[in-house]
Amino acid sequence: MVAAAAAAGATTSLPGAAAADTAAGVSRGHTYHVATWGADRADGTAAHPLRTIGRCSELVRPGDTCLVHRGRYRERVAPPSGTKDAPITIAAYGDGTVTVDGTKTVTGWRDAGDGLVATDVDLPLDPSENALFVDGERAMEGRWPNSGPDPLNPSWAVAERTSTDQHIDDPDLPAGDFTGATVHLWAGSNPWSQQTGTVTATAPGALDFKGGNYRCTPLCMGDQNYRNYYLVGAKSTLDQPGEWYYDKDAKRLYLVPPKGGLAGHTVTAKYQSWGVDLAGSSYVTVRGLDLWGTSLRTGDTSTGVLVEGLRARYISEFSTLPMPRDDELAIPPFEGHIVAARVLGSGVQIRGSGNTLRDSDIGYSAGTGVLLRGSGNTVTNTYIHDVGWMGSYTPGIEINGSGHTVTRNTIRRTGRASIDTAWQLNGVPFHDNRIAYNDLSEAMRTSRDGSPFYVCCNLDAKGTSVDHNTVHDADGQVGYYIDNSSGNFLLHHNVAYNTGSRGTFFNGHSSVSLGNRDHNSTYGLGVSTAVRLSGATDASGTYVSNDVALAPMEISGPGDPAPVVRSNLLPPTDPGYTDARNGELWPREGSPAIDAGETVDGVTTGVRGAGPDQGAYEYGAPIWSSGCNLPGCQSRVRNDGWKATPSDGTDASAAVDGVQTTQWKGAAAQAAGQSLTLDLGTAKTFDRLSIDAGMDATGHPYGFAVSVSDDGSHWGAPVARVGGRSFTQDAVFEQRTARYLRVELTAPGEVPWAVNEIRLYADGPDAAATLQAEQATSVRGAERGDAATGVLGSGDRIGFRGVRFGAGADRLTVRLASAGCGRGCSLQLRLDAPDGRVAATLPVPDTGSTDTWEERSVALPRTVAGTHDVYLVATGGPRVAAIDWLTLRR
Template identity: 80%
Template sequence: MKIPRRPISLLAAAAAALIALPGTASADAAHRGRTYEIATQGSDRASGSARHPLRTIAHCAELAKPGDTCLVHRGTYREQVTPPSGTKDAPITFAAYGDGTVTVDGTDAVTGWKDAGGGLVSAHVALPLDPSENALFLDGGRTMEGRWPNSAPDPLNPTWAVAEKTSTDQHIDDPALPPGDFTGATVHIWAGSNPWSQQTGTVAATTAGALDFTGGNYRCPPLCMGSQTYRNYYLVGAKATLDQPGEWYYDKAAGTLYLVPPKGGMAGHTVTAKRRDWGLDLSASSYVTVRGLDLRGTSLRTGKDSTGVLVTALHARYVSEFSTLPMPADSDLSIPPGEGNIVDSRVLDSGVQLLGNGNELRDSEIGYSAGTGILVRGSGNTVTNTYVHDVGWMGSYTPGIEINGSGHTVTHNTVRRTGRGSIDVSWQLNGVPFHGNRIAYNDLSEAMRTSRDGSPFYVCCNLDATATSIDHNTVHDADGQVGYYIDNSSSQFLLHHNVAYNTGTRGTFFNGHSSVSLGNRDHHSSYGLGITTAAVRLSGATDATGTFVSNDVALTPLEISGPGSPAPVVRSNLLPPVDPRYADARNGELWLREGSPAIDAGETVDGVTTGVRGAAPDQGAYEYGAPVWSSGCSLPGCQSRVHNSGWKATTSDGADASAAVDGDQTTQWKAATAQTPGQYLTLDLGTPKSISRLALDAGLDATGHPYGFTVSTSSDGTHFGAPVARVGGRSFTQDAVFPQTTVRYLRIELTAPGDTPWAVNEIRLYADGPDAASTLQAEQATYTKGVVRGDAATGILGAGDSIGFRSVRFGTGADIMTVRLASAGCGRGCSLQLRLDSPHGQLAVTLPVKDTGGADTWQEQSVHLTHSVTGAHDVYLVAKGGHRVAAVDRLTFRP
C-alpha cells in the first residue's frame, strides 16, 4: 500500500546527513549504503522506498548491510528485531523517522474472552514465557497479577501481610490469611532482623490462618520469619487471589488466562500479554546504532562479543517482569557462591543489557522493571545522561544500574525509586577485579524502597578497584543505612568530591568485615543532614593500610579504625561542632557560603584536588568561587523534587510535627496514640507550590507506616476539598500521585485503624520539571543552542546563543532573577534575556551583563522581572550583544 510522501523531519534530515558524512561509507566499495523506510501501512514485499515502505523493522534488519539505515515511521511494531552487524566504518542504523513515536512492543493482544463464572472471564491463550515472567496490560496500563493482600498498582508501594512471631523458616502463622486453596502459589518474603534481600518460595499446604512453603530462607537466621523485626510477606500466582478488577492468573497447563474484568465487562477494553523478552536483540550484533526508538513490555540487549553498538534516545518501559527469585546457576558466577546465590537472583536476566566491549547507551530513559534497570558487563562500555526509575521492585540485589567488569564509564545519570540499590557492583558476578571504572556525576535518590541493609551506591565484596574513581556523585533520600557502602573487604576504592545527605546512619562505610580494607580513600566530600552516627566509617578491618580520609566536611563525626602499617590517615577534615556554613542543608545544597571555615582550609591531594581558588584548596565537594557542579541527567524527569522552603506541619490535635518536614530523614514525628481514621497532618508550604507526588517516609520504622490515607488540598488551610489521592496498604515509604496542581496547604488523613502509632520521618514533594525556587544548574539545561555544557557551567554564550529549562515551576510568582555568570570584555550592550516557553517567546526581563573581571571570575547579578511569573513555563536565557557575552553557572528565582 502506498503512503503519502511526508516532508522529511529534522531527525530524518540529521540521519541523512550522517549517512553522507565522510568515513561512513562501507568498506565494501560496491555497497555505498542505502536508506529503507518502514511504516505500519507498508509491505515487506515492497522496495522500502519512501513511497513503498516496508512493513516490519525485522524485515529491514534482514535486508540491511553495513552502511544501511532503517528509518521507522510512527506506530507500534509488535515484533522482535535481530539486527546484523555493520562495520566500524559503516554501522547499520535503526532510527525513528521523526514523525511521531515509534514503539517496539513485546506484547500481543489477547481476545476471545468468555464468562468463566465466579465473576471471572477467561481466554484460551498459549503464553510462551515462564509463568513467573508473564505480564498483562489492560488498556495500555500494567495490571497486577492476582495477589493477597491486595495492593495498589505501584509495585514500589506494595501492601504487605505481617506474619505472627510464631512463624518459622518454612511456616507462616497469620490469622488474617483468608480461606482458600493457595497451594502452588508463590510466597514473597521480606523478613528477618535486618533483611538485605527478599526471597520467594512455593506454598505447599494451607490451613485456616496458616501455610507451609518450600524454598526461600536460604540463610535462616537472619533472613527468615519468627520473632524478627521484619515479618512481611504476600502471596501471588493463585486463582484464589483473584478478587479485584484487573487481577489475573494464568494456568499454563490448561493454557487459560483468567481475569477479573473491569466494572461493566470487557466491552471496549483491550488486553495484551507479554510474549517477547528482547524486542531489540543485539546479542550477536556489533557496529549498530539504535536511535529514538521506544520499547514497551520488552527490552534490549547486546552480547558478550558485541562492540561498537550505540543506543541513544531510547525510551524503554516495563522492560522486565517476574514474580519469583530463583537462585542463579553456579555457572553464571565468577566466584564460587558463598550465600546460596540468593543476592544475585535475576541480575543477569533482567533490564536493558549493555554487554561486550566499547558499547554506549546515552540520552535515554529506562523505567519500570521488576529487576535491574541497566546491566553493564564486559569492558569499556558507557552509560551517560540516562534517567532510570521505578526498578528493582522485587527487592533482590537488582539495582538501577549494575556494573560488572573494568574500564566502564557511568556518568551524568539520574537513578530514582529503586527497590534496593541505585548503582550496585556484585562480587559473585564480577570477579575480584573492578579496574579502571569511572562512576561520576550521578544523582541517586529514593533507593532502598524494599530493603534496609544497603545503600544507593553499593559494592560487595572483596573487590579490587585499582584505578577506579567514584567522584562527583550525589546520594540522598534513601531508606538504607549508608550512602556509599564499600562492603566486605573491598579495596582500592577512590571516592572524592561526593555528596551525601539523608542516607541513614552513615555517609560512607568501608566495611572490613573481619578482613582487610586496603587503600580505600575518601577526599573532598560533603555530608549533610540525615546522617546520624558517622559521616565516614571504617571498621572491622584486620589491616587498613592505605586508608586515607581528608578534606571532608560533615555535620557528624568520623569513625576510622583498624590497624595498618602505616595507620589510616585522617586529617584536614571539618567536623562538628564547627558549622561549615552550607548554602542550604535542608535542600541538599552543600556548597559553601561566604565566611565558611572550610574555605582555603584543605590540603592538596595528588590526582584529586583541582581548580583551587585562593591560598589553598577548600574542604568539601565544592570549591568556593568556582562554578558549582551538579549531578544527574538533563532529560525531562531528571529534576523533580520540590524545594522545601521552611514548611510547617501540625497534627489534628494541634501539636507540632516539624520533624516530618525538617529536611532531616533521621528525625521522626510519632503520634501519641495508635492509628485511627481521621487523624491527620496538615502541611503549610509557605507559598503555593506545584506538586504531583507526595512521598510519606517512615524511615527504618517497621511499624509506623499508615494502613491507609488520603491527600487533600486547600488554598487557605481551613477548607479542604475532596481527596486528590487515596493510598491503601502497608508500605514503608508510600507515594500519593495526583494530577499536578498548585497549592499551599496539604492534608494527609488516615483512613484505617492500626495497632501502632503513626510515624513519619520525612515528607517529600515532587512534580514535573525543576522548581524555580531551587537552583537551576546551567549544565543541566534541557536545551542548548550554540554553547556547550560542561560539568559545572556552560561555555561562553555569544549573541543568539541560548540555554533552556523545561517546565520550570514558579508556583504563584517569582519577581527577581539572579544569574551567576562570568564575563570579560563584552562591553556595553551585552545582556541575557529571560524568555518564556520558547527562545523567541515572551520577554520576561533583560539582564544587562556587567564585566566580572575575567572569563573565569564568577559573580551573581540580579534583576527584577518586568512582571511576576507564575505557573509552569519553559524558560530560556538568550544572549544578546557581542560574540562573548557570558558563561553561566546557575540561575535562581525568588519572590
C-alpha cells in the same frame, strides 16, 4: 504510577537525520523506509516503505539505514552487524513515536464465574515472567494482601512470631487454597536479601512453604525482627479489578475485569523478552525508539553498538527469585548468592565491549534497570527509575567488569541500590571504572540493608574513581557502601545527605580495608556518621581527608596499620553550607572550609585561593551538579520552610525539617481521621507526595487520603487515596498548585503512624530551586561543561523545559562570568519559546574574566506563575557571558 516517570522520551530523530549521520571516512549506504502502512514486498523507498523493521533488517548491509516511521511494531528487531567504518542504523524517522511492542492483544474472553473472565491462551514466557496490561496500564498479578498499582509501594502482611522457617502463622490470612502460590519474604533478624518460595499447604490462618535459602538467621521467617511477606500467583487471590492469574497447566488466563466488564477495554500480554535483540550484533546504531513490555540487549561479543534516545517501559517482569545458575557465578555457588537473583536476566543489557547507551529514559522493571557487563562500555545522560521492585540486588545500574564509564545519570526510585556491583557475578577485579556526576535518590524502597551506591564484596577496584556523585533521600543504611573487604576504591568530591546512619562506610568485616580513600566529600543533613571504617584488621593505604560534615566520623577497630584521617571539617564547627535543607551544600562566603584543605595528588585540582578547599565544592569555582539533563531528571519541589500541624496537637516539625533522621510520631495508635496538615508557605506545583518513615518498618500509615487547599480552610475531595502497608508510600495524582496539603488517615493501625520526612515532586524543575546551567534541557551556541556553560554569544541560549513557578516569581538571579563584552550586553529571560515574550532583561557586567563569577539579580516587571519553558538568551555581542546557575524566586 509516578508522575515523574511519565516524562516524554528525550530524543527523536529529525527526518533523514540517520542517513545524514555519516562521519568523514564512514561509507554512506542505502536508506530504507519502514512504515505500518507499507508492505514487505515494496522497495523501501519513502514512497513505498517496508512494513516491518524485521524485513529491513534482512535487507541492510554495512552502512545502510532503516528509517522507521511512527507507529507500533509488534516484532523482534535483530539487525546484522555493520563494520567500524560502516555501521548499520535503525532510527526513528522523526514523524512521531516509534514503539517496538513486546505484547500481543489477548481476546476470546468468556465468563468464568465468581466475577471472573477467562480465555485459553498459550503464553510463551516462563510463567513467573508473564506480564499483563489493561488499556496500557500494568495489571497486578493476583496477590494478597492487595496492593496498589505502584510495585515500589508493596503492601506487606506480617506473620506471627510463632512462625518458623518454612511455616507462616497469620490470623489475617483469608480463607482459600493458596497451594502452588509464590510467597515473597522479607524476613529475618537482619534481612539483607529477599526470597521467594512455593506454598505447599494451607489451613485457616496458616500455610506451609518450601523455598527461600534456609539461612536462619538472619534470613528466615520465624520469631524474628522482620516477618513481612505477601502471596502472589493463586486463583484464590483474585478479588479486585485488574488482577489476573495464569493456570500454566490448563493454559488458561483468568482476570478480574474492570467495573462494567471488558467491553471497550484492551488486554495485552507480554510475548517477547528482547524486542531489540543485538546479542549477535556489532557496529549497530539504534536511535530514538520506544520499547513497551520488552527490552534491548547486546551480547558478550558485541562491540561498537550505540543506543541513544531510547525510551523503555516495563522492560522486565518476574515474580520469583531463583538462585543464579552456577555458570553465572564468578565464585563457587553458595546459598547466600540468592541476593543476585535475576541480575543478569533483566533490564536493558549493554554487554560486550565498547558499547554505549546515552540520552535515554529507562523505567519500570521488576529487576535491573541497566546491566553493564564486559569492558569499556558507557552509560551516560540517562534517566533510570522505578526498577528493582522485587528487592534482590537488581539495581538501577549493575556494573560488572572493568573500564566502564557511568556518568551524568539520574537514578530514582529503586527497590534496592541505585548503582551496584555484585561480586557473585563480577568476580574480584573491578578495575579502571569511572562512576561520576550521577544523582542517586529514593533508593532502598523495598529493603533496608544496603545503600544507593553499593559494592559487595572483596572487589579490587584498582584505577576506579567514584567522584562528583550525589546520593540523597534513601532509606538504606549508608550513602556509599564499600562492603566486606573491598579495596582500592577512590571516592572524592561526592555528596550525601538524608542517607540514614552513615554517609560512607568502608566495612572491613573482620578482614582488610586496603587502599580505600575518601577525599573532599560533603555530608549534609540526615547522616548520623559522616564516614565509618570498622572491622578492618589491616587498613593499609586507607586515607580520609578534606571531608566536610555535620556529623562526626567513626573509625573503629582499624587494626595495624591504621588509616590516615586528617584535615577534615567536623562538628562542632559550622561548615557554612548555602542551604542544607535543600541539599545545596556548597560553602557560603566566610566558610571555614575555604582554603583549609590539604593537597591530594589527582584530586585537589582547579584550586582557587591560597589552597584547596575542604569539601566537594571549590569556593569561587562554578558549582558542579549531578544527574542527567532530560525531561524527568529534575522533579523535587523545594522546601522553603514548610510547617506541619497534626490533628493531635503534637510538635510535627520533624516531618518537614529536611532531616530524614528526625521523626514525628503520632500520639496514639492509627485511627481514621487523624491528619497532618502542611503549609508550604506559598503555592507550589506538585503531582506526587512521598511519606518517608525512614528505617522504621512499622510506623507507616495503613491507609491515607491527600487533599489540597488554597487557603487552609476549604478542602475539596481527596486528590489521592493510598492503602496498604508499604515502608515508604507515595500518593500520585494529577498536577496541582496549592499552598496547603493535608494527609488524613483512612484506616486503623496497631501502632502510631510515623513520618521522618514528607517530600513533594512534579515533572520539571522548581523555579525556586537552583537551576544549574549544565543541566539545562537545551543549550545552543556554547559547550555544556561539568559545572557551567561556555561563553554564550548574541543569540545563544540555554533552556529548561516545564519549569514550575507555583504562585509566582518576581526576581531573576544569575551567577555568571563575563569579560570584554562592553555596554549593551544582557541576558533576556524568555518564556515558552526562545523567541517568546521577554519576562526580564538582566544587564551583564564585566566580571574581569570568563572565570570570575558574580551573582546578579533583576526584578521581573510582572510576576510569573504557572508552568513555563524558560530560556535565557544572550544579546549584545559575540562573547556575552558564561552561565553557572539561575534562580527565579519571590
